[in-house]
Amino acid sequence: MSGYVVRRVGQAVVVMLGVSVIVFLLVHLVPGDPIRRSLGTRFDPHVYQLLYERAGFDQPLYRQYVTWLGNALQGDLGVSFRTGRPVRGMVLERLPATMSLAFAALFIGLVIALPAGIISAVRSGSRTDYSVSALSQVGVSIPDFWWAIMLILLFSLTLGWLPPSGYKSPLESPVGFLRHLTLPALSVGLISGSILTRFVRAAMLDALHRDYTRTARSKGLPERVVINRHVLRNALVPIVTVAGLQLGFLLGGVVVVEVIFAWPGLGRLAYDAVLRRDYPVLQGAVLLVALSFVVINLLVDLLYARLDPRIRYE
Amino acid sequence: MARRLLAVLTALLLVAAACNDDDGIDIGDPDDTEAEGVLIAAISGEPDRFDPHLTTAYPSFQVLENVYDTLVQPGDDLTMEEALATDWEVSDDNLTWTFTLREGVTWHNGRAFVADDVVYSYERIMDEEFGAANAFRFESIESVSAPDDGTVVIELTRPTPNLLANIGAFKGMAIVPEEIVEDGTIDTEPVGTGPFRFVEQRPDGEIVLERNPDYWGGDVALEGVRFRPIPDATVAMTNLERGEVHWTDSVPPQQISALEGRDDIVVESVSGGDYWYMAMNIEREPFGDVDFRRAVSFALDREAITEAALFEAATPNQTAIPEDSFFHFDYAPFEYDRDQAMELLEGTGIGDDFSMDLMVTNEFPETVTAAQVIADQLSEVGIDVQIRELDFAQWLDEQGEGNFDSFLLGWIGNIDPDDFYYAQHHSEGGFNFHGYSNPQVDELLDRARAETDDDTRKELYDEAVKMIVDEVSYLYLYNPDVVHAWVPEVSGYEVRADSAIRFENVSLSG
Numbered sequence: 001m002s003g004y005v006v007r008r009v010g011q012a013v014v015v016m017l018g019v020s021v022i023v024f025l026l027v028h029l030v031p032g033d034p035i036r037r038s039l040g041t042r043f044d045p046h047v048y049q050l051l052y053e054r055a056g057f058d059q060p061l062y063r064q065y066v067t068w069l070g071n072a073l074q075g076d077l078g079v080s081f082r083t084g085r086p087v088r089g090m091v092l093e094r095l096p097a098t099m100s101l102a103f104a105a106l107f108i109g110l111v112i113a114l115p116a117g118i119i120s121a122v123r124s125g126s127r128t129d130y131s132v133s134a135l136s137q138v139g140v141s142i143p144d145f146w147w148a149i150m151l152i153l154l155f156s157l158t159l160g161w162l163p164p165s166g167y168k169s170p171l172e173s174p175v176g177f178l179r180h181l182t183l184p185a186l187s188v189g190l191i192s193g194s195i196l197t198r199f200v201r202a203a204m205l206d207a208l209h210r211d212y213t214r215t216a217r218s219k220g221l222p223e224r225v226v227i228n229r230h231v232l233r234n235a236l237v238p239i240v241t242v243a244g245l246q247l248g249f250l251l252g253g254v255v256v257v258e259v260i261f262a263w264p265g266l267g268r269l270a271y272d273a274v275l276r277r278d279y280p281v282l283q284g285a286v287l288l289v290a291l292s293f294v295v296i297n298l299l300v301d302l303l304y305a306r307l308d309p310r311i312r313y314e
Numbered sequence: 315m316a317r318r319l320l321a322v323l324t325a326l327l328l329v330a331a332a333c334n335d336d337d338g339i340d341i342g343d344p345d346d347t348e349a350e351g352v353l354i355a356a357i358s359g360e361p362d363r364f365d366p367h368l369t370t371a372y373p374s375f376q377v378l379e380n381v382y383d384t385l386v387q388p389g390d391d392l393t394m395e396e397a398l399a400t401d402w403e404v405s406d407d408n409l410t411w412t413f414t415l416r417e418g419v420t421w422h423n424g425r426a427f428v429a430d431d432v433v434y435s436y437e438r439i440m441d442e443e444f445g446a447a448n449a450f451r452f453e454s455i456e457s458v459s460a461p462d463d464g465t466v467v468i469e470l471t472r473p474t475p476n477l478l479a480n481i482g483a484f485k486g487m488a489i490v491p492e493e494i495v496e497d498g499t500i501d502t503e504p505v506g507t508g509p510f511r512f513v514e515q516r517p518d519g520e521i522v523l524e525r526n527p528d529y530w531g532g533d534v535a536l537e538g539v540r541f542r543p544i545p546d547a548t549v550a551m552t553n554l555e556r557g558e559v560h561w562t563d564s565v566p567p568q569q570i571s572a573l574e575g576r577d578d579i580v581v582e583s584v585s586g587g588d589y590w591y592m593a594m595n596i597e598r599e600p601f602g603d604v605d606f607r608r609a610v611s612f613a614l615d616r617e618a619i620t621e622a623a624l625f626e627a628a629t630p631n632q633t634a635i636p637e638d639s640f641f642h643f644d645y646a647p648f649e650y651d652r653d654q655a656m657e658l659l660e661g662t663g664i665g666d667d668f669s670m671d672l673m674v675t676n677e678f679p680e681t682v683t684a685a686q687v688i689a690d691q692l693s694e695v696g697i698d699v700q701i702r703e704l705d706f707a708q709w710l711d712e713q714g715e716g717n718f719d720s721f722l723l724g725w726i727g728n729i730d731p732d733d734f735y736y737a738q739h740h741s742e743g744g745f746n747f748h749g750y751s752n753p754q755v756d757e758l759l760d761r762a763r764a765e766t767d768d769d770t771r772k773e774l775y776d777e778a779v780k781m782i783v784d785e786v787s788y789l790y791l792y793n794p795d796v797v798h799a800w801v802p803e804v805s806g807y808e809v810r811a812d813s814a815i816r817f818e819n820v821s822l823s824g
Contacts, residue, residue: 084363164558
């Protein structure tokens with residue numbers, strides 16, 4: 001087990017190095033000069049030159065990368081072009097908001113997907129099954145920003161139950177935090193739920209047709225026990241894999257929803273950084289999301305053993 | 315196991331929902347209601363930094379407008395008025411300006427404001443190693459000195475009649491105290507002399523200001539202001555309709571007429587000093603041909619473009635400066651005339667399959683809408699327009715490298731005619747990316763820049779502008795209105811033509 005963990009961590013480090021190269025190159029090769037963008041339409045050429053050199057753009061690209069990586073390894077992600085503040089603080093203070101939104105969305109997704117997928121699979125071919133499939137198709141097809149606006153119009157403007165945008169720290173006001181979290185989490189969670197429903201259904205159907213299920217049934221076990229103890233337990237491994245991937249996707253994929261709901265997360269920070277060509281912030285934010293993704297995947301792999309005792313790590 | 319998990323999850327959800335009900339009808343956040351007299355303003359973007367000499371972001375200036383002061387500032391009619399300076403004299407040779415400073419002004423940290431603060435701030439902006447965004451505004455300043463605590467003397471290299479606008483048009487030239495630069499807090503905890511003191515920027519991005527009880531401009535009614543960044547205009551309006559915020563500048567133009575009929579929201583607009591225009595790359599053919607540019611100008615129906623881009627929240631204009639300004643020049647030689655356009659085009663020798671690109675940016679969505687209408691109108695005179703939509707960073711690169719046939723953009727926040735015309739139309743102008751060059755215009759702009767008599771100055775500009783318009787250096791389209799909306803509890807707020815947001819005279823009832 002510990003050998004496996006060491007090997008996986010080693011792989012993660014290689015992945016992160018690869019990500020760092022790709023991120024750095026992509027960010028620097030996208031057209032659009034950050035200095036010109038920050039100065040806007042009218043400026044003194046001397047000021048432009050000064051800022052250009054200060055940002056290190058007069059150096060060759062590989063040297064800029066080495067400098068950046070060297071600093072990043074020591075925990076220094078550079079200074080934002082836009083705010084003049086250290087990037088590390090900027091991304092770390094945004095992480096909790098994004099994490100809470102991603103986890104809440106996944107939570108909502110699972111609350112929808114588990115019962116819907118299970119019922120759909122158990123009653124495969126029934127009217128319920130078709131309705132669930134149709135609804136999940138709708139959920140997958142509708143983009144999150146549309147859900148966002150519709151939810152705001154319904155729950156906020158018409159019914160007046162929830163605030164239309166903003167954020168409250170859970171330490172300051174737990175109730176305020178939940179109230180502000182609900183709509184953005186629903187916007188993303190409805191889509192995650194639709195995607196996950198299809199996976200839960202497929203995984204359940206697969207397990208339902210396995211030999212062990214037939215054996216359990218032929219033993220005369222009640223259907224409830226067959227489903228809970230044999231089918232669901234086996235179906236959980238692929239479901240957890242997809243849920244883990246969903247979480248990783250949510251960490252990086254809630255950008256639009258964060259912008260609409262003025263949710264102060266990493267996505268909104270990265271969005272502003274893209275528009276302003278704020279290289280250090282963009283690099284820092286993407287690196288952090290990639291790191292979270294790698295860590296979640298590692299945890300998911302380790303979780304398999306808990307779910308399925310047959311899986312052993314050598 | 316799954317069922318138990320589901321039961322727990324459902325219970326949690328129910329608890330969350332129950333918590334919501336506790337608040338009943340009152341949808342405001344608990345900590346908003348206790349802060350009476352605090353105005354909550356929805357702004358469209360998050361301020362990047364608070365150093366007024368370094369930031370170029372409008373959201374930062376929305377906040378800083380209420381925290382800092384300049385030596386002089388634009389009044390309601392945008393003529394320059396006293397602020398930290400109460401009086402000024404110009405020497406006979408127009409090269410020395412002597413400012414008398416206001417007495418009894420203190421910084422938000424309690425220290426007295428003195429002339430050395432002005433000298434320090436201006437030298438910081440002019441410092442070549444510092445990189446201030448507005449350094450170009452100080453190019454005619456030779457030196458700044460403080461003979462005593464209450465006097466500042468500015469020596470110029472050439473007469474600069476628009477010096478007051480250069481040093482006071484907006485808070486980018488604010489006077490800052492040296493101590494917050496030295497201790498490095500200027501970007502996070504600005505200290506000014508303005509009506510509100512900066513308290514904090516919260517982790518959620520909200521900026522909190524409180525009343526400055528020692529404000530030199532008199533009593534401030536509000537206890538404080540909170541600037542809440544809400545990027546999406548629909549969401550900002552929803553916040554306003556629900557009373558979650560008191561004021562916003564994100565008013566979708568298509569909603570203005572619907573909002574005007576409501577009694578729970580106040581919408582006001584003034585015609586602004588900004589202008590939007592199309593420019594053609596004179597260094598490329600056939601755009602170097604004046605007849606071609608004039609043909610395009612005749613082929614465009616400015617009313618229709620304005621209507622499409624901003625509904626009714628703008629005024630078509632064929633020059634840059636809007637009509638309520640002293641320097642407005644009432645000149646509109648281009649009547650929408652397709653036949654005249656066709657006639658002019660025939661002489662230019664362009665073929666039937668002529669195509670040009672029009673570069674716009676999604677940073678300003680109204681340019682994208684306007685471009686569609688322009689493309690449609692030009693197709694009627696046989697010009698095929700390919701719209702190139704870029705993000706602003708890329709757009710600026712292409713413009714800087716002259717890599718375009720034509721583009722649409724606007725100029726914002728100009729006050730003096732020199733701001734409107736020099737950088738854009740002088741051969742040596744810093745923003746003359748489209749390559750316009752006319753020695754007569756150059757000479758007129760140079761003379762007008764140094765002319766101290768306002769009437770003579772206006773005559774010089776009128777003469778230059780006539781040529782600029784006739785030769786279609788810029789194809790001017792319209793001046794957009796500045797539109798803000800607020801709840802009826804807000805009183806004393808005035809929408810300003812320069813888009814500056816000042817809350818010093820505002821009060822909140824109920």
